[in-house]
Amino acid sequence: MQDERALPVSRKISSWRQFKAILRKDIVMELRTKEMLTSMGLYAILVLLIYYVALSQAGQGFDVTRIAGGLLLLAIVFTSMLGLNRSLVHEQDQGCLEALLLSPIDRPIIFFGKAVGNLIFLLLVQVFVVPLFYFIFLSGGMATEHTGPWWMVALALIVTSIGIAGVGTLLATMSVNTKGKDFILAVLFIPIMFPLLLVAVAALSAVITGDPEYVRIFWTMLGAAAVYDVIMISAAFALYEFILGA
Amino acid sequence: MKRQIQVAVVLIVLGGLLTTAAFFMSFYTASVQRFGTYTAEGHVDTVFDIAPSSEQVAGGVTYGRPWLAQKIFYFHVPVALASFLVFTIAAIFAVMFLIKKKKSYDTRSRLAVETSLIFTLATMITGILWTRASWGVWWEWEPRLTTYFILMILMVAYFVLRNSVSDEERRATYAAVFCIIAWIDVPISFMITRLIPSSHPVVFQPGMDVTNLVPFIAAMIGMLGVGYAVYMLRAAEENAEERLDMIREKLEA
Amino acid sequence: MSDFALEIENLTRTFGVRKALDGVSFNLKRGAFLSVFGPNGAGKTTLLRVLSTLAAPSRDSSVKVLGYDVVEDAVELREHIGVISHNPLLYPDLTADENLQFFADLYCLENPKERIDELLEAVELTHRRLDVVRGFSRGMVQRLALARTLLPSPELIFLDEPYSGLDPHASDILDSLIAGIREEHTFVMVSHDLEKGLSLCSDALILARGKVVLFEAAENIERDEFSRIFREAVGRGVS
Numbered sequence: 001m002q003d004e005r006a007l008p009v010s011r012k013i014s015s016w017r018q019f020k021a022i023l024r025k026d027i028v029m030e031l032r033t034k035e036m037l038t039s040m041g042l043y044a045i046l047v048l049l050i051y052y053v054a055l056s057q058a059g060q061g062f063d064v065t066r067i068a069g070g071l072l073l074l075a076i077v078f079t080s081m082l083g084l085n086r087s088l089v090h091e092q093d094q095g096c097l098e099a100l101l102l103s104p105i106d107r108p109i110i111f112f113g114k115a116v117g118n119l120i121f122l123l124l125v126q127v128f129v130v131p132l133f134y135f136i137f138l139s140g141g142m143a144t145e146h147t148g149p150w151w152m153v154a155l156a157l158i159v160t161s162i163g164i165a166g167v168g169t170l171l172a173t174m175s176v177n178t179k180g181k182d183f184i185l186a187v188l189f190i191p192i193m194f195p196l197l198l199v200a201v202a203a204l205s206a207v208i209t210g211d212p213e214y215v216r217i218f219w220t221m222l223g224a225a226a227v228y229d230v231i232m233i234s235a236a237f238a239l240y241e242f243i244l245g246a
Numbered sequence: 247m248k249r250q251i252q253v254a255v256v257l258i259v260l261g262g263l264l265t266t267a268a269f270f271m272s273f274y275t276a277s278v279q280r281f282g283t284y285t286a287e288g289h290v291d292t293v294f295d296i297a298p299s300s301e302q303v304a305g306g307v308t309y310g311r312p313w314l315a316q317k318i319f320y321f322h323v324p325v326a327l328a329s330f331l332v333f334t335i336a337a338i339f340a341v342m343f344l345i346k347k348k349k350s351y352d353t354r355s356r357l358a359v360e361t362s363l364i365f366t367l368a369t370m371i372t373g374i375l376w377t378r379a380s381w382g383v384w385w386e387w388e389p390r391l392t393t394y395f396i397l398m399i400l401m402v403a404y405f406v407l408r409n410s411v412s413d414e415e416r417r418a419t420y421a422a423v424f425c426i427i428a429w430i431d432v433p434i435s436f437m438i439t440r441l442i443p444s445s446h447p448v449v450f451q452p453g454m455d456v457t458n459l460v461p462f463i464a465a466m467i468g469m470l471g472v473g474y475a476v477y478m479l480r481a482a483e484e485n486a487e488e489r490l491d492m493i494r495e496k497l498e499a
Numbered sequence: 500m501s502d503f504a505l506e507i508e509n510l511t512r513t514f515g516v517r518k519a520l521d522g523v524s525f526n527l528k529r530g531a532f533l534s535v536f537g538p539n540g541a542g543k544t545t546l547l548r549v550l551s552t553l554a555a556p557s558r559d560s561s562v563k564v565l566g567y568d569v570v571e572d573a574v575e576l577r578e579h580i581g582v583i584s585h586n587p588l589l590y591p592d593l594t595a596d597e598n599l600q601f602f603a604d605l606y607c608l609e610n611p612k613e614r615i616d617e618l619l620e621a622v623e624l625t626h627r628r629l630d631v632v633r634g635f636s637r638g639m640v641q642r643l644a645l646a647r648t649l650l651p652s653p654e655l656i657f658l659d660e661p662y663s664g665l666d667p668h669a670s671d672i673l674d675s676l677i678a679g680i681r682e683e684h685t686f687v688m689v690s691h692d693l694e695k696g697l698s699l700c701s702d703a704l705i706l707a708r709g710k711v712v713l714f715e716a717a718e719n720i721e722r723d724e725f726s727r728i729f730r731e732a733v734g735r736g737v738s
Contacts, residue, residue: 191396
C-alpha cells in the first residue's frame with residue numbers, strides 16, 4: 001500500500017543514468033584537477049628513468065626487446081596502483097561514498113561506474129606512456145626488424161588494463177578503509193594480479209621480440225588473460241556489495 | 247573445551263604415529279616410483295629407483311642424487327595437498343561468513359588460513375630440499391612453484407590486511423572477500439602442471455603401485471589429523487578468549 | 500499508510516559478543532523531531548546506520564522506516580530519506596551545480612534543473628552555483644549539503660552530529676535552515692550537545708550500551724531529572 005503514495009518529485013530509477021552520472025562526475029573532476037593523470041604520467045616517466053639507469057651498463061650487445069614487454073607492463077602496474085588509490089580516496093575523503101550508498105542505486109552500478117572510470121584513465125595514461133617507452137627503449141638500433149603488429153600490443157594492453165581496473169577497483173575500495181592505504185593496496189594487488197601479469201608479459205614479449213611463433217603464443221596467452229579477466233571481474237562484481245556494506 | 251583439547255592431543259599422537267609409519271613404509275616397502283611430467287616434448291616419466299642411483303649430470307653440474315631425497319615425496323605431497331584442502335575450507339567458511347555474518351565463521355575461516363599457512367610453509371621447505379636434490383637448484387621459477395609461492399604470499403597478505411583494519415566487522419568482511427579471491431589461485435596452482443609444460447611432476451596418475459599408495463595415504467591422513475588438531479587447539483584458545491570477553495561484557499553491564 | 504515514521508521492535512545488532520544495539524524498541528510519529536543522546540559507543544551511530552539502510556540489523560529485529568522494512572525494501576526506502584552529517588558528503592572538486600546535478604542523476608529526478616534552481620535559491624547560493632565547492636566557507640558547504648539532502652524531497656531527515664565542527668555563525672545558519680523545513684519533515688538527530696538537542700526535539704531518546712534508557716516526549720521531560728539520567732548513562736558507558 002505504501003507504493004501508492006505519490007512522490008513529491010517525480011522520478012523513475014534508471015541504472016544507466018546513475019552509471020553515466022558516476023562516470024561523468026569522475027571525468028569532470030579529473031578534467032578540472034588533472035590530479036590523477038598528471039601524477040600517474042609523471043610517475044610513469046620516473047619509472048622509465050629508473051629503467052634507463054638499470055639498463056645503462058647493459059652494453060651494446062644487449063637486446064632490450066627481450067625484456068621490453070615486462071618493463072612496459074611493470075611501469076603500467078605501478079602507475080595504475082597510484083591511480084586506483086587516488087580514485088577511491090576521492091570517494092572516501094568527504095564521506096561521498098556514504099552519500100552514494102544512501103541513494104537508491106544498485107551496488108553493482110557503483111562498481112561498474114568506478115571501474116570503467118579507472119579503465120579510461122588507465123588507458124589514457126598508456127596512450128602517453130607506450131609511445132614514450134617505444135622512443136626511449138625500442139626505436140634505437142637495438143630493435144629487431146620482425147616485430148609483430150602494433151595493434152597486437154595495444155590489444156594485450158587493453159585486456160590487461162580491464163583486469164587491472166576491475167580487480168583493482170575492488171581491492172582499492174578495501175584498502176582506502178585500512179591503515180596504510182597504498183601499502184595495503186600493493187600487498188593485495190600484486191599477488192592477485194600475478195597470473196594475469198605473467199600471461200600478459202608472455203603475450204607482449206612474443207609480439208615485441210617477433211618470435212617466429214608469435215601469433216600462436218600471443219593468442220594462447222591472450223586467451224588465458226581474457227579467462228582470468230572474466231573470472232576475476234565476476235568475483236569482484238559479486239563481492240563488491242559486501243565491501244561497500246562493511 | 248577441555249574435551250576439545252583432549253581430542254586434539256589424541257589426534258596429534260595418532261597423526262604423528264601414522265606419519266611415522268608412512269615414513270617407515272616409504273623406506274622399506276615402497277617400490278619404484280614413477281612420476282609423469284608434462285614437458286614441451288610431451289609426456290615424460292621420471293623414475294625414482296628403490297636403490298641409490300649413481301652420479302647424475304644436470305645442467306652441466308654433476309651431483310649425487312640422494313636416494314633418500316625421493317622419500318620426501320611422502321611428506322611433501324600430502325602436506326601440499328592438505329594446504330590446498332584447508333585453504334579451500336577457509337574459503338568455504340568465508341562464503342558462509344558473508345551469507346550469515348556470524349563472527350564464528352570468520353574465526354573458523356581465519357584459523358583455517360592459519361593452519362593452511364603452516365602446511366604451505368612445510369610444503370615450501372620440503373619442496374626446496376627436494377628441488378635442490380633432484381634438479382640441482384634451490385629454486386626454479388617454473389609454473390607450479392611460482393603459483394604456489396604466490397599462494398603463500400596471498401596468505402601472508404590476508405593477515406596483513408586483517409591487521410590493518412580496526413573495526414571488527416569490517417575486518418571480517420574484507421578478510422572473507424580477500425580469502426575468496428585469493429582462493430582462485432588454488433585450482434590454478436593445482437591444475438597448472440597438467441596444463442602447461444612444467445618441470446614439476448604430476449604425481450597422481452593411474453597405475454600408482456599399492457606399496458606406494460599405502461604409505462602415501464597413511465601420511466596424508468596423518469598430516470590432516472595433525473593439522474586438524476592444530477586447528478582445534480587454536481579454536482579452543484579463541485573460544486576461551488571469547489568467553490573471557492563475554493564475562494567482561496557482563497561485568498560491565 | 501501508518502502514522503509512524505519509525506516502528507522499531509527488538510532492534511539488535513551484534514557481532515560476536517559485542518552488542519552495538521540490544522533490543523531497542525520504540526515508535527516515532529511522523530512529523531516528530533527525535534534527538535538521540537548517549538555516551539560514545541552507546542550505539543547512536545549504529546542506530547542511525549541501521550535506520551538509513553547502511554547497516555543491517557540482526558535477523559530477529561523488525562525495523563520499519565516510513566513503513567518500509569530497512570532490509571527488504573532498502574532501495575525504495577532510500578528514495579525517501581536524507582542524511583545531513585558533520586561530513587558534507589559533497590565532492591570538493593565539483594561546482595555547487597555539478598554536485599547537485601550528480602545527486603539528481605543518482606535519484607533519477609525529472610526536471611532536475613528547475614529543482615536545483617529552486618533549492619539553490621532557498622539556501623542563497625545561486626550566485627555561487629558555478630564555483631568549486633573547495634573554495635566555500637564551512638557555512639556555505641553546510642547550506643549546500645542541506646540542498647543536496649532536500650533534492651529528492653525526503654520525508655525523513657537524519658542529522659548525524661550536524662553541529663560538530665561548526666562555528667557559532669554557521670551553527671546559527673543551520674538552526675534557521677532546519678527551522679525553515681521543520682514543519683513538513685520528520686527528523687532524527689544524533690547529538691552530543693544536550694542543550695541543542697533538547698531545544699529542538701519533540702521526543703528524546705537516551706541510549707547506553709545499546710539499550711534504551713529513556714524515551715520520552717519533550718513536554719514531559721523534567722530538565723534536571725533528564726540531565727541526571729543522562730549523566731548516569733554516560734557514567735555507565737565510560738566504565
